[in-house]
Amino acid sequence: MRRRTLIGTALATSVALLSGRRSIAARPEHQIDALVIGAGLAGLTCAQRLIADGQRVLVLEARQRIGGRIWTERRQGSAIDLGASWLHGVASNPLHRVVTQDLQLAVIHTDEQSRITIGLNGQPWSAERTERAEAWLDAFVRRAEDSGSTDQSLSRLLTKPLSSDQRFTLIADVEHELGAPLSAIAANAPLGDGQELVGGDALVPDGLDLVVQYFARGAEIRLGQVVHKIENHPQGVRVTTTAGAVFEARRLCCTVPLGVLKRNLIRFEPRLPNAKVRAIEHLGMGVLDKIVLQFPERFWDPTTWLRNDGPEAGLWPEWVDLTGMIGRPTLMGFIAATQAQQLERLPDQAILTSALNQLKRCYPKRVIPAPTDVLMTRWGQDPFACGSYSFPAVGSTPGMRADLAQRWDAIVFAGEAVSATHPATLQGAYLSGIQAAQALLA
Numbered sequence: 409m410r411r412r413t414l415i416g417t418a419l420a421t422s423v424a425l426l427s428g429r430r431s432i433a434a435r436p437e438h439q440i441d442a443l444v445i446g447a448g449l450a451g452l453t454c455a456q457r458l459i460a461d462g463q464r465v466l467v468l469e470a471r472q473r474i475g476g477r478i479w480t481e482r483r484q485g486s487a488i489d490l491g492a493s494w495l496h497g498v499a500s501n502p503l504h505r506v507v508t509q510d511l512q513l514a515v516i517h518t519d520e521q522s523r524i525t526i527g528l529n530g531q532p533w534s535a536e537r538t539e540r541a542e543a544w545l546d547a548f549v550r551r552a553e554d555s556g557s558t559d560q561s562l563s564r565l566l567t568k569p570l571s572s573d574q575r576f577t578l579i580a581d582v583e584h585e586l587g588a589p590l591s592a593i594a595a596n597a598p599l600g601d602g603q604e605l606v607g608g609d610a611l612v613p614d615g616l617d618l619v620v621q622y623f624a625r626g627a628e629i630r631l632g633q634v635v636h637k638i639e640n641h642p643q644g645v646r647v648t649t650t651a652g653a654v655f656e657a658r659r660l661c662c663t664v665p666l667g668v669l670k671r672n673l674i675r676f677e678p679r680l681p682n683a684k685v686r687a688i689e690h691l692g693m694g695v696l697d698k699i700v701l702q703f704p705e706r707f708w709d710p711t712t713w714l715r716n717d718g719p720e721a722g723l724w725p726e727w728v729d730l731t732g733m734i735g736r737p738t739l740m741g742f743i744a745a746t747q748a749q750q751l752e753r754l755p756d757q758a759i760l761t762s763a764l765n766q767l768k769r770c771y772p773k774r775v776i777p778a779p780t781d782v783l784m785t786r787w788g789q790d791p792f793a794c795g796s797y798s799f800p801a802v803g804s805t806p807g808m809r810a811d812l813a814q815r816w817d818a819i820v821f822a823g824e825a826v827s828a829t830h831p832a833t834l835q836g837a838y839l840s841g842i843q844a845a846q847a848l849l850a
């Protein structure tokens with residue numbers, strides 16, 4: 409009922425907009441102050457701030473769920489996060505306070521040092537070997553940050569042949585963090601282009617969807633609304649969905665992921681300013697996928713991180729043991745960058761087999777039972793994400809994130825990709841949502 413009223417209203421006001429005879433403000437009883445495109449963390453945070461200011465806000469979301477790249481699946485009473493999992497840098501992460509104080513939820517700090525790397529010969533790396541590889545990576549990162557440029561790739565800095573340990577460390581600690589191959593990452597940003605994250609990382613066992621629900625409270629959200637055109641007029645904005653619904657408002661916050669913008673899935677009229685077009689073209693969108701396997705019993709070594717330095721470099725190189733958190737023997741495996749994009753094209757069974765083969769390689773003498781439950785993602789193929797998170801690609805600069813965020817008449821952009829301080833993270837999305845609301849209210 410309300411939906412029909414709003415669409416009807418939008419159509420009526422759109423006529424006024426086009427003819428220029430009557431401004432939207434002439435019909436205050438129907439007025440939507442602000443439209444927010446996307447009900448992920450950035451969109452919901454922005455909506456909440458605008459609502460707190462007394463604005464009438466409508467959130468349009470393409471999926472049949474809210475949360476975007478926060479996606480929690482519930483299995484036998486447990487929450488499994490298939491998008492973001494960790495609150496990074498909890499010492500200065502504002503969401504840590506939201507989770508632990510406002511929502512009174514428990515968090516589990518993960519220990520980066522609790523890890524076993526199974527080498528090519530099937531034997532775990534020794535402590536010295538691990539330290540040597542880490543020291544080499546630290547030195548490489550420093551050299552890249554100091555002397556690398558935004559116009560060259562990280563792989564161009566690798567002038568000497570790499571040892572297999574060095575190659576594995578680069579895959580597990582750089583390519584996986586950024587979701588992109590070394591050949592695509594800007595040489596001066598091997599660990600990303602945001603601020604350093606301090607205080608360690610924490611999981612939220614009850615599921616990050618509770619955070620999403622917290623920020624969604626009180627917001628009017630329309631699901632299944634795939635926006636494909638956004639018009640920016642001096643009098644306001646007009647949005648058209650693929651189903652032909654039209655919505656109008658005085659202002660708009662667009663939070664669709666960078667990947668969606670890169671594929672031009674939304675038409676902007678007039679054309680976006682050059683600085684934004686450049687930012688969209690040059691910033692990169694990485695891919696990180698997950699597979700979550702539950703087993704009848706635990707066959708792996710007791711460790712937080714199981715690292716797989718196998719012959720097929722980049723194939724499921726990292727696993728995290730979620731048994732303690734889920735209460736059943738559970739491993740979450742990660743695959744990123746080119747390997748993830750290739751694997752996403754295969755059927756589920758082939759993806760499962762490739763993951764199990766890597767676990768069998770790590771433990772050739774142990775019996776690996778068939779998993780009792782399997783979950784997997786394909787974030788690169790997801791039409792409403794088109795990737796997992798943004799990264800500093802060759803040719804991009806941090807200033808481009810600010811260019812993307814910059815207000816464009818009645819429109820602002822938010823989302824992790826516009827955050828110059830915390831890109832690719834939850835707190836980046838959250839902070840960008842607050843900033844977008846402030847910009848729209850200014």
Ligand SMILES: Cc1cc2nc3c(=O)[nH]c(=O)nc-3n(C[C@H](O)[C@H](O)[C@H](O)COP(=O)(O)OP(=O)(O)OC[C@H]3O[C@@H](n4cnc5c(N)ncnc54)[C@H](O)[C@@H]3O)c2cc1C
Nearest residue numbers: 446448449450470476477492493494635823824833834837
């Ligand atoms: C596998 C994975 C692991 C991650 N791990 C972590 C982690 O551990 N810690 C961390 O801090 N961050 C992590 N991230 C990143 C984090 O999830 C994102 O930075 C954050 O959720 C982005 O929020 P957002 O609001 O910017 O975008 P989104 O959550 O993507 O919200 C954008 C919304 O726009 C909607 N949309 C898209 N197109 C349209 C359209 N045409 N019309 C209408 N709506 C549309 C989408 O459906 C979506 O709901 C991870 C991401 C992934 C994918």
